Amino acid sequence: xxVRYRRPDRKNMISILKAxxxxxxFTLRMKPDRDSANTIIRNIYECFRKLGDALLVSRGIExxxxxxxxxxxxxxxxxxxxxxxxxxxxxxxxxxxNYYGYSPNIQEVEDVLSLAESxxxxxxxxxxxxxxx
Numbered sequence: 408x409x410v411r412y413r414r415p416d417r418k419n420m421i422s423i424l425k426a427x428x429x430x431x432x433f434t435l436r437m438k439p440d441r442d443s444a445n446t447i448i449r450n451i452y453e454c455f456r457k458l459g460d461a462l463l464v465s466r467g468i469e470x471x472x473x474x475x476x477x478x479x480x481x482x483x484x485x486x487x488x489x490x491x492x493x494x495x496x497x498x499x500x501x502x503x504x505n506y507y508g509y510s511p512n513i514q515e516v517e518d519v520l521s522l523a524e525s526x527x528x529x530x531x532x533x534x535x536x537x538x539x540x
Contacts, residue, residue, distance in 0.1 A: 411469035420465040420538055424531065427457035431527050439516045445504050447516055451523045452501040455480060455494050455530070462534050473498065485533045488525040497522060 434450040437443050459476020462483075463469070470476050477498055481491050497519060503509035511519075 411471060413464075413467050413469050415467040416464050417538055420461045420534075423457050423461040423464060424535055424538075427454045427461065428531055430454050430457075431523065431531075435520065435523065439513060439520060441510075441513070444511045444513070444516045448497070448504060448511055448519050449501055451519055451527075452497050454523070454527060455497065458527075458530050458534050462537060465534075465537055480530055480534075483530060483533050485526075485529045487529050489522055491526055491530070493522050494526065 430450055431454040434447055434454065437447055439447060456473055456476050459478075459480045460470055462479045463476060468475075477494055480494060483491070485491065500509075500511065500515065500519070504511065
């Protein structure tokens, strides 16, 4: 994989982090049901991807795909109540929804919400902490 290097951009990183947090806060307020299931899962995945993008931007690396930001998040040493590597399962679920017409059930939505509640904010704080280095 070819990596594109750019100048580290703290201001852009902070902007991406704010957007991710705002979107996550909104998404967690949504009522999980059949109609909102796809949107909730897509939004939560996108928020995690934004965290990874913010981390890469702070290091001066331009993401070339969705895998790169997720891999960077999984490298962080953060204490969470659920394993961070489950974010990769979320990536696959979102892929199936977007490209294969998969319809998640309520249990899957609740599992993704649980993952978001247990992992997003600790990762958010860790990425924000990276900006202070």
